[in-house]
Amino acid sequence: MTVSGVNPTSERLAFLDGWRGLAILSVMIGHFFPVPGLEFGSFGVELFFVLSGRLMAEILFVRKLDALEFIRRRFSRIYPALLVFVSCVSIPALLSVEMMHTREPLAQLPDIVAALTFTSSYLELFYDRGLVFAHTWSLSVEENSYLILLALAWFTRRKTRLAMCCMIGAAILCVVNGVISSEHFGQREELVYWRTDVRVASILISASTFLAIREFDLRRFMHPAITVLALPLALMMFAEQTPGCIKYGAATLLLAWSVNALDVSPKLVRDVLSFRPLVSLGLVSYSLYLWQQPFYVAAGRFRDMGLIYVFVLVVAALCCAIGSYLFVEGPARRFINGIDLRRYRLRQPSTGTVEWSGNEPTSR
Numbered sequence: 001m002t003v004s005g006v007n008p009t010s011e012r013l014a015f016l017d018g019w020r021g022l023a024i025l026s027v028m029i030g031h032f033f034p035v036p037g038l039e040f041g042s043f044g045v046e047l048f049f050v051l052s053g054r055l056m057a058e059i060l061f062v063r064k065l066d067a068l069e070f071i072r073r074r075f076s077r078i079y080p081a082l083l084v085f086v087s088c089v090s091i092p093a094l095l096s097v098e099m100m101h102t103r104e105p106l107a108q109l110p111d112i113v114a115a116l117t118f119t120s121s122y123l124e125l126f127y128d129r130g131l132v133f134a135h136t137w138s139l140s141v142e143e144n145s146y147l148i149l150l151a152l153a154w155f156t157r158r159k160t161r162l163a164m165c166c167m168i169g170a171a172i173l174c175v176v177n178g179v180i181s182s183e184h185f186g187q188r189e190e191l192v193y194w195r196t197d198v199r200v201a202s203i204l205i206s207a208s209t210f211l212a213i214r215e216f217d218l219r220r221f222m223h224p225a226i227t228v229l230a231l232p233l234a235l236m237m238f239a240e241q242t243p244g245c246i247k248y249g250a251a252t253l254l255l256a257w258s259v260n261a262l263d264v265s266p267k268l269v270r271d272v273l274s275f276r277p278l279v280s281l282g283l284v285s286y287s288l289y290l291w292q293q294p295f296y297v298a299a300g301r302f303r304d305m306g307l308i309y310v311f312v313l314v315v316a317a318l319c320c321a322i323g324s325y326l327f328v329e330g331p332a333r334r335f336i337n338g339i340d341l342r343r344y345r346l347r348q349p350s351t352g353t354v355e356w357s358g359n360e361p362t363s364r
Contacts, residue, residue, distance in 0.1 A: 015262055016051065018273030020282030023047035024289055031296040032310050042247065043238040045138050046202060048285075050255045052142055053206025060153045061160055061211060067150055068341060074146050077286070078139065080332035081324050085290045086115050086133070093132040093294075106132040106297060118143040121196045135293045137194040144196040145203040160215050167208035174201035179245045193244050202248060206256035219264055222257075227265040230258035287329050288321035 023044045030041025059065050065073075092099060093107035100106075107130035114120040115133045121140035123129050148170075156163040178198040181187045193199050213219060237251035262270065272278075281288070295317040302309035 014279050015270040015273035017279040017282035019051050019259060020285040021278035024281060024285035028292060032299055032314050037240055039238045039240060043235055046252060046255055049202035050206035050259045053203040054210045054259050056149050057207035057210040060149055061158055061163055064158055070150060073337060076333045076336035081287055081290060081329040084328045086112060089132055089294055106130050121194050124191055131297045132294050141196050141199045145200045160211050164208045164211040167204045171201040171204040174198050175249050182244055189244050193248055202252045205252050209256045209260050213260055222261045222264050224266045226261045227258045227269050230254040284321045284325040287324035291320040292317040
């Protein structure tokens, strides 16, 4: 296998979309076709987190995107599709006892509020969450991490080494926090590792890894086989009986190094991740992550009837995801990102009132 580096800050990289495809594929396997002894769903979420860490570090500390533009792009990426999903699912979930004869409602008002305010990662501390919005905890961790990284960029004035040291220190504190919560206080894994103050470590580890590789030119030490070996090794660490500190500590380090080594990985690895169906799956991965949940909840009732019913649910989830991507996610991102924010700069006229004026072109 040959190795050829690529520029990580160049145009959109297909193999990163392929990584997203691998992540959502793992989540779908874990939810609809579980493998005994392995937590494919948790593994898939971790793949998402380490990729997010890499991308956010690049956007904030390499491209140095300004704060308003960063928030605008994160909002356009996440919120419109989430709002439509919650709006479509809320009524059936609230009335699931009457409509679908479930034992308890699949969602209640706190679930909806938490999903829309990105506080689901803490809902379990105060309330038994409903199943249909349970997966929004990971969105909460992601959105909270964006604000943390943005605040860190401001605090460090985007100085790479200082930011990297802060990320490493914060990640260590988060991992220790998780160990204390689970081992000393005996809290169950979902209560510990779904919280932002613990799980944000995954994103910080990957972000600091990205900065360290650039700052200290570590690419020369990155063996081409890293990605090939790290992924299966990390997956084995997601065995059901593995302690959380191993899954979300040691395995995270492997995955973070792996995703940041993709640029110098063997061409075969990048070609596999650039496989068109995998890339296409990656493009709709966010919408699919949203919409698979209600069908995953329904799969519990149909699994005993045969796999064909589960396949039908998977296809239905994929159809909803494609519809969301084509008619909600994509158009909303293009519209919101197309608004020229810089034309509305503040100007102080002689009268003492504040006006909006100017007309400066934006750059991506």
